Amino acid sequence: MNIIGTFILSIALVAAGGVGSEALSETSSPLSVAASQFTFPGVVFIIALGATTAMLGVLLSQIIGISRMMFAMSRKNDFPTFLSNIHPKYNVPHIGILLSGFIIVLLSIFGTLEFIVSAASFTILLYYSIANLAAMKMKEEDKLYPNWIPILGLITCLSMAVSLEFMTIISGISLLVAGFALRWGVQKLSIRS
Incomplete structure (x- = not known):
């Protein structure tokens, strides 16, 4: 584990030890609650x-x-x-x-911050799922890590994506649909011109 990872883990342990994980899970600013x-x-x-x-x-x-x-x-x-x-x-x-x-x-x-974070969390998890899938399909000589790492990453990302709240998933899917529609429209316009 690198220095940043150790630092983040230390902060999480101190925060959870100070106020408890239940109190941290009930707020949108857990570090502020712990610092208080x-x-x-x-x-x-x-x-x-x-x-x-x-x-x-x-x-x-x-x-x-x-x-x-x-x-x-x-x-x-x-x-x-x-x-x-x-x-x-x-x-x-x-x-x-x-x-x-x-x-x-x-x-x-x-x-609203909640909408942006919730929609982004779903789409980012899908994005990293695709990145893990791409890593699995790389040539063996180009891979830096064994295949089980991107497989674990893919399973983890997809599991977290489907475990989000229903409205978060709908928001993320709506953003993806809007993006695909925009892409389709731009491509149609570029073909005509």
Whole structure:
């Protein structure tokens, strides 16, 4: 286990030991609940600051990742081709970065965190299921790990995906259907032009 994994496991053990797993499972901000049990001044503020910083880091990585995905998909005519434009000075897909940032801002303003997290959790689990399936189909000489690892990953991801709440699964499937419909529409438009 690496340092980050050890650190996360330590935090989980301290939080569960401090307030109990049942109290943590009943809240949407378990670290804040655990931090409130400490008498040291400023612990809740430090945890909130850390959580905010972590969330900003996740959003930044999502903007970068989504813009690259838009770039790659636009090159295959799955998205409009203007998303494959590269900035002449910085060599980045600037239109994709701006568009993905704009979408994230809209979701932050108008969406609820519960909907975004629930829909994303289902689709991300499906995404990793596909990644594990792809790893199983790789040539033996290209594999870094034995076949049982992606098989276990596939089983775990699919098990977690189907164990989510019914409305979470419906939200995720709705997002996937909307994505496939958008892809189909873009491809139809690109064939006509």
